[in-house]
Amino acid sequence: MPDRTPTSTAPRAGSVSGKLRAMVWLIVLPTLLLSVIAGMAVFHTERRAAVSAATETAEALSLVTDREMAVRTALLQALSVSPSLAEGRLAQFHGEATRLVAGTPSTIVLTAPDGRQLLNTRVAWGQPLPAAAAFPGGIDTRRRLIVSNLYLGPVDRRPSFAVRVPVTVAGQAMFLGLGSPVSEMQQIFRQQPLPAGWLGVVLDGQGAVIARTREPERRVGQRATGDMLDALARADRGVVDLRTLDGEPVFTAFSRAPDSGWVVLIGLSQAELAKSAWAAFAMMLALSLVFIVLALVLARRMSRAIAEPLRRL
Structure with missing residues (x-):
């Protein structure tokens, strides 16, 4: 007679363990992929934050x-109300302006509309004056402040810049300027x-x-x-x-x-910038890998705990 011994339907320990490992990897691999995506997001966020800052x-x-330009302009505006300047007593005004900038690297200059210097605190009163250098090409009328570009000071030959304000001297329109070395x-x-x-x-x-x-x-x-x-x-x-x-x-x-x-x-x-962003990415990825390794270790222990009783059946 044929052997009718019933076939065991108990789950095999190896099969259960393998399925558990497969299940763990199905969870781990997407997690790893998401970690890489998150790390790249951190990379770009770090770079955008630095550029924004x-x-x-x-x-x-x-x-x-x-x-800085407004402070210099305000000083000139305060000086422009001097009675000696308004009345054209330039020798007296030269003394006032010289005392104002004494001990500083700045220079006060009074120029005519055609650019001729009429007064320069770096030149003694009555001595020949250099040609104006601060505004050779005129001014940008779109700006609220009148600021020069870089130029070489005509007396000290230092790279300089200047601000100036319009003034009226004895009824004539002129410009009062303050020149300073660019090092300031x-x-x-x-x-x-x-x-x-x-x-x-x-x-x-x-x-x-x-x-x-x-x-x-x-x-x-x-x-x-x-x-x-x-x-x-x-x-x-x-x-x-x-x-x-x-x-x-x-x-x-x-x-x-x-x-x-x-x-x-x-x-x-x-x-x-790339070094900083990659460091943030690497830290994010490293933390993710640590958690993944811990998950794998825990899953392995759980699979053993489940498989061991099955082997005894």
Whole structure:
């Protein structure tokens, strides 16, 4: 007679263990994929946050630049009400202006509409005066403040800039100006220190370097790169991907000061930015891998705990 011994229907321990491992991997692999996606999201978020911070900093420092010009303009406006100036007693006014800037690197100059200097606090009264140098091409009438571009001081030959205000002298229209060395604009970055690795630059209205956080003594007076000048011709603020005068690839946030027309640039090294973002990505991925390994260990122990009683059947 045929053997009718019933076949055992008890689950095999190996089959159960294998199915548990397969189930764990079905959970782990999507989790790993999601971790990679989340890490990439962190990478891009870190980069966007850094660029956004640079943009805000550029806009804030452009307003600081305008404030520096406004302070100088206010000083000239206060000086312009001097009776000796209004009445044309220029010898007396020369003494007043000289005392005002004594002990500072600044110069007060009175010029005629045709650009001739009538008074210069760096030149003794009655001595021959140099040709005016601050506003050779006129002024930008779109701006609230009258600010020059970079020029070489006619007396001390230092890179300088100037602000000026219109005045009336003995019934005639003239200009009262205050010239200062561009090195004074470095105080913007001393008062508002930038994070390590950031590059700060101030440009005049024609794109010449006025102040710089790195090697200002080498770069002051140089024009910005062609790519940067093209970007400034298209917009007053934005972010561009270009190279610095040193040849370093950077993301550059720029903002033009509304009242003076000068520009502040904040450069972020692409290499440093990528390093920071990749570090955040790596940390996110490492934490995910730790949790995945712990899940695998726990699943292995659970599969053993389930499979062991089945082997005894």
